Amino acid sequence: MMPVLRLSAIVLIALAGACRETRGPAPAAADAQAGETVITRMACGSCHVIPGIEEADGHVGPSLVHFARRRTIAGVLVNTPANLAAYLKAPQAFVPGNVMPAEQLTDAEARAAAAYLATLE
Amino acid sequence: MRPRWPFDRPLLAGWLFGLASAVALAVAVGALFLSGIAYDTGADRPHPKAVAWAIHVTMINSVGRRAEKDDAPPPVRDRASLLSGAALYERYCVACHGGPGQARAPWVAAMLPTPPYLLDARGRWSHAELRRLVRNGVKMTGMPAWGEVLSEREVGEVVSFVEIMPSLTPAAYSRIRRSVAAAQRAAK
Numbered sequence: 001m002m003p004v005l006r007l008s009a010i011v012l013i014a015l016a017g018a019c020r021e022t023r024g025p026a027p028a029a030a031d032a033q034a035g036e037t038v039i040t041r042m043a044c045g046s047c048h049v050i051p052g053i054e055e056a057d058g059h060v061g062p063s064l065v066h067f068a069r070r071r072t073i074a075g076v077l078v079n080t081p082a083n084l085a086a087y088l089k090a091p092q093a094f095v096p097g098n099v100m101p102a103e104q105l106t107d108a109e110a111r112a113a114a115a116y117l118a119t120l121e
Numbered sequence: 122m123r124p125r126w127p128f129d130r131p132l133l134a135g136w137l138f139g140l141a142s143a144v145a146l147a148v149a150v151g152a153l154f155l156s157g158i159a160y161d162t163g164a165d166r167p168h169p170k171a172v173a174w175a176i177h178v179t180m181i182n183s184v185g186r187r188a189e190k191d192d193a194p195p196p197v198r199d200r201a202s203l204l205s206g207a208a209l210y211e212r213y214c215v216a217c218h219g220g221p222g223q224a225r226a227p228w229v230a231a232m233l234p235t236p237p238y239l240l241d242a243r244g245r246w247s248h249a250e251l252r253r254l255v256r257n258g259v260k261m262t263g264m265p266a267w268g269e270v271l272s273e274r275e276v277g278e279v280v281s282f283v284e285i286m287p288s289l290t291p292a293a294y295s296r297i298r299r300s301v302a303a304a305q306r307a308a309k
Binding site: 037040041042043045046047054055057058059060092097098099100101102103104 | 166167170173174177219221222223224225227230231233235236237238239240241244245287290291292
């Protein structure tokens with residue numbers, strides 16, 4: 001009896017895992033989609049060119065075209081999603097005198113915005 | 122027996138039928154919108170991209186066309202006018218539009234369409250267009266018609282300040298904010 005139970009438990013766990021994978025887009029894609037809204041809300045496009053964002057044609061800061069291929073963030077950080085999320089929350093902490101303001105981002109919002117920019121190959 | 126009007130004229134009958142269908146369709150679509158079924162006026166999600174694009178293009182053209190006829194005075198660049206513009210900006214604009222190194226008020230990100238930062242305003246709009254945007258406002262965006270509150274001279278001052286704003290470092294802008302705030306306290 002026990003082996004049968006154990007087997008069915010394994011099968012159930014595997015099924016649950018499969019269900020989670022098939023439900024909705026993958027986590028990274030969902031984050032990127034949320035990031036699109038965050039970037040719109042935070043008016044990033046006032047100052048940056050950002051592909052896929054409506055009216056994002058600003059020329060105050062650097063263009064974010066091909067951002068995923070960029071080596072550095074603002075010339076001071078290695079371009080990783082974690083570094084970018086930290087930078088977005090406090091641009092002036094990394095670049096003193098930075099004209100880029102610190103919009104109040106939650107950790108999830110910063111991660112989402114970083115996930116979107118990571119899709120810009 | 123001959124068919125009765127308009128069926129004795131197949132082209133006219135077809136045209137009338139087409140017209141009636143078009144009217145019926147327009148009424149049905151209109152009813153879908155007016156009843157609130159087809160359109161969510163909530164600001165928690167942005168406009169669909171095509172709608173956002175259409176509204177934005179309409180605004181750009183509407184502002185441009187009307188600004189041409191405004192015969193606006195030239196920008197003012199003297200120190201007193203720019204300081205007056207800075208004081209007006211501090212009082213009426215900074216909460217929604219931010220400044221160099223200065224974020225907008227935290228609740229502004231909850232507005233869709235969201236108010237833009239203005240450091241690139243001069244690249245996007247002419248002086249006359251900026252005056253029109255400030256003076257006449259923009260429907261359905263939360264941008265008030267400041268011409269109802271300010272004189273044309275004040276509109277010119279605040280626009281001129283916005284135009285020189287990109288040349289201010291965050292530190293210089295903070296200094297201006299502090300001196301403007303001190304002057305406003307002293308005036309009370």
